[in-house]
Amino acid sequence: MSERDDEEREFDLTWADGAEHKEPSARARMLAARWKDNPPGPVPFRADPEYRGSSGRSSWVSTAVVLGCVAAVIVLLGYVNSRGSF
Known part of the structure; x- marks a missing residue:
């Protein structure tokens, strides 16, 4: 087969899009x-x-809970590190 036959058989996208x-x-x-x-x-x-919410709480309540948990973890880690240095 020649290269010309391959070009003729190649699918022409512009022809298909114009259907x-x-x-x-x-x-x-x-x-x-x-x-x-x-x-x-x-x-x-x-x-x-x-x-929207299961209990109708506003977004600031969720933010306060998350920040409180982060603060508790920081305090707990600080306490563990201070007990281990003695």
Whole structure:
């Protein structure tokens, strides 16, 4: 086979992109068939405020808990190091 034959057989992406009809993917066909009889309900972009937190605490409470735990670990490590130096 010559090099010219290989060039002719090479798939031309510009030709494929210019096609008038493009077949949907298998997932798109599956969802279209499923939604034909049972369309999905509307889904909000953001979660409702009542579902954001499990207990409704604000973010500063979580921050205070994390900082308190970090402070406790630092104090504990300092205590362990001071006991071990004697």
